[in-house]
Amino acid sequence: MDQQNPRPGVGLTGASLSRRGMLRGALAAGLAVPSVPLLAACGGSSQPKTNDTPGTLSMTAWEAYPEQIRALLAKFKDQSAVPVDLSLIPNVGYGPALQTRLQGGQAIDVFYNFAYASTKYVDAGWAATLNKLPGVEELIDDMFPASAARHRLADGRIISVPYFSAVHSLMYNENQLRKNGIAAPPATKEEVYAQSKKLKAAGVPSPYAAYWTKQFLEEYFLVYLLADGITPFDGKGAPAFADDPRTLEVMEWWKSMYQEGLTSKEVLTADPGAHVTAMAQGNSSFFELHHYFLQIVRTTDGPESKNVTMLYRSPGTSGKTLQIGEVIQLGAKAGGQRAQDAWKLLKFYGWKDDSGAYSTFSSWAKAAALLGPYPGLFKDKDFLAAFPSYFDMAKLEDAFANQSDVVPARVTPWYASFQVKVGDRIQAMLLGQAGVKETVDSLASDAKNLAAAGQ
Numbered sequence: 001m002d003q004q005n006p007r008p009g010v011g012l013t014g015a016s017l018s019r020r021g022m023l024r025g026a027l028a029a030g031l032a033v034p035s036v037p038l039l040a041a042c043g044g045s046s047q048p049k050t051n052d053t054p055g056t057l058s059m060t061a062w063e064a065y066p067e068q069i070r071a072l073l074a075k076f077k078d079q080s081a082v083p084v085d086l087s088l089i090p091n092v093g094y095g096p097a098l099q100t101r102l103q104g105g106q107a108i109d110v111f112y113n114f115a116y117a118s119t120k121y122v123d124a125g126w127a128a129t130l131n132k133l134p135g136v137e138e139l140i141d142d143m144f145p146a147s148a149a150r151h152r153l154a155d156g157r158i159i160s161v162p163y164f165s166a167v168h169s170l171m172y173n174e175n176q177l178r179k180n181g182i183a184a185p186p187a188t189k190e191e192v193y194a195q196s197k198k199l200k201a202a203g204v205p206s207p208y209a210a211y212w213t214k215q216f217l218e219e220y221f222l223v224y225l226l227a228d229g230i231t232p233f234d235g236k237g238a239p240a241f242a243d244d245p246r247t248l249e250v251m252e253w254w255k256s257m258y259q260e261g262l263t264s265k266e267v268l269t270a271d272p273g274a275h276v277t278a279m280a281q282g283n284s285s286f287f288e289l290h291h292y293f294l295q296i297v298r299t300t301d302g303p304e305s306k307n308v309t310m311l312y313r314s315p316g317t318s319g320k321t322l323q324i325g326e327v328i329q330l331g332a333k334a335g336g337q338r339a340q341d342a343w344k345l346l347k348f349y350g351w352k353d354d355s356g357a358y359s360t361f362s363s364w365a366k367a368a369a370l371l372g373p374y375p376g377l378f379k380d381k382d383f384l385a386a387f388p389s390y391f392d393m394a395k396l397e398d399a400f401a402n403q404s405d406v407v408p409a410r411v412t413p414w415y416a417s418f419q420v421k422v423g424d425r426i427q428a429m430l431l432g433q434a435g436v437k438e439t440v441d442s443l444a445s446d447a448k449n450l451a452a453a454g455q
Contacts, residue, residue, distance in 0.1 A: 052338055057109045058109050058110075061087075079354045082345070094114075095113075099126075110342055110345050112327075113326065113329050115324075121329060127160075128329075130159065130160075146405055147162075147373030147400065150410075154235070154408065165324070165370075166325060166370065167290070169321065176199070176304065180199055182198065188317065189250070204283065206284050207263075213269060214423030221422050221426060223314060226404075227314035227316025233408075238447070248436055248440060251436040279302075320404060321399065321405075322406075330342055369388070371400070
C-alpha cells in the first residue's frame with residue numbers, strides 16, 4: 001500500500017510542532033509513507049543462512065512512542081529472560097530503510113511492517129512463514145474472522161501477527177447538525193451530500209473533511225465501495241467493482257462533493273492535522289478517517305472539539321467499512337532457540353503475554369486509542385479502561401465483527417502498485433481531468449494488468 005502509499009499515512013513534515021504533538025497517536029499507527037523503492041524488485045534473493053545463536057534478539061520498529069516500546073520489551077525480558085535490542089527508523093522512509101537493511105544481510109529477528117509489504121517480504125526471503133510455530137493456529141483462531149485474512153493468505157501461509165487494527169469511521173459535530181435543523185447524522189451518501197449542502201449554506205466553510213491525498217485515496221475508494229455493498233475484488237483478486245453499476249454512482253457522488261465545494265480546496269493535499277483542526281474549530285462538520293482520530297479531535301484545544309462524536313455505521317446502503325492495520329513479522333534468518341525466542345516476542349507483542357493478558361494492546365489503547373483484531377479485547381477490563389468514555393466500545397466491536405472488511409487483495413504483491421494508480425486516477429477525476437466511467441475502466445485495467453505482471 002504505501003508506495004507513495006495509501007496506508008495510514010503521509011509524512012507529517014509540513015505539520016507544525018503543535019500539530020506533531022497532536023498526531024503522535026497517528027504516528028504510532030504507522031502514519032508514514034514509504035517510497036517507491038520499497039516496491040521495486042524484491043524477488044530473486046537467495047535463502048539467507050540461519051542464525052542459530054541464542055541471546056539478545058534484534059527488533060526494528062518505526063519511531064513512535066520509543067519509551068513505550070522499550071517498556072514493553074523490558075516486560076518481555078522480565079517474563080522470558082530474553083533481552084531485545086531495539087532499533088528505530090523514522091516513520092517517513094521506514095519501508096525503504098528496512099528493505100535496505102535486510103537486502104544488505106542484516107539479521108533482524110522481529111520487525112514492524114506495513115501490511116501491504118508483508119507478502120512481498122516473505123516471497124523475497126526476508127520474513128518467515130509462521131505456520132509450523134506452536135500456538136499460531138490458536139492466535140489466528142482468536143481473531144475476528146474478517147481480520148485473519150490480513151495475516152493468513154489465501155494459499156494458507158501465515159505471514160504476520162497484528163501490531164494494531166482500526167476501522168474507518170465518520171466523525172460528526174452533533175451540536176452543529178442539531179443547530180442547523182439536522183435531526184440525525186447521514187445514513188447514506190445522498191444524505192452526506194444533502195446535509196453538507198445545508199451546512200455549507202448555513203456558513204460552515206468545508207462541511208466534509210477527508211484525507212484525500214494521492215497517497216491515501218485507495219483507502220477511501222474501498223470505504224465508499226464497501227459502504228454501498230459493492231465488492232471491490234473477488235476471491236481471485238479480480239476487480240469486481242468494475243462490473244457493478246453502483247460504482248459509477250459512488251464516483252459521481254465523490255466528484256460532486258469535491259467540485260461543489262463541500263470539502264476544502266486543500267483536501268487533495270492537506271495532512272490529517274488540518275482536518276483535525278477544522279473539526280475542532282467548527283470549520284468542518286464531518287470527518288472520515290480511522291476511528292482513533294476521534295481521540296485526537298477530542299483532545300485538541302478547539303471550541304467544537306467536545307461536540308464531535310462518531311457514527312459507527314458508514315453512510316451507505318450496507319453500512320460496511322474498511323478495516324486497516326499494520327503488522328509484525330518474523331525475520332527469516334533466525335533458527336533453533338533464537339527462532340523460538342523470536343516467536344515468543346512476536347506472540348507477546350502481537351497477541352498475549354505469558355499471563356494470558358493482551359498487555360501490549362492495552363498499552364497502545366491507552367496511548368493512542370488503537371485497537372487489535374481480537375474479540376477478547378472487548379471483554380478485557382484493562383483494555384476497555386484504556387479507552388476514553390466517548391468511544392462506544394460495543395459499537396466498535398460490532399464494526400470489527402460484522403461491519404468491516406480487510407479486503408484480502410490488499411496484501412497481494414501487486415496491490416501496492418495499484419494503490420499508486422488509484423491516487424493518480426481519482427485525483428484526476430476529482431479535478432475534472434478524467435471522466436467517471438473512464439476512471440473506473442482504467443482502474444479495472446490497472447488491477448488486471450498489475451495482477452498479471454505480479455503473477
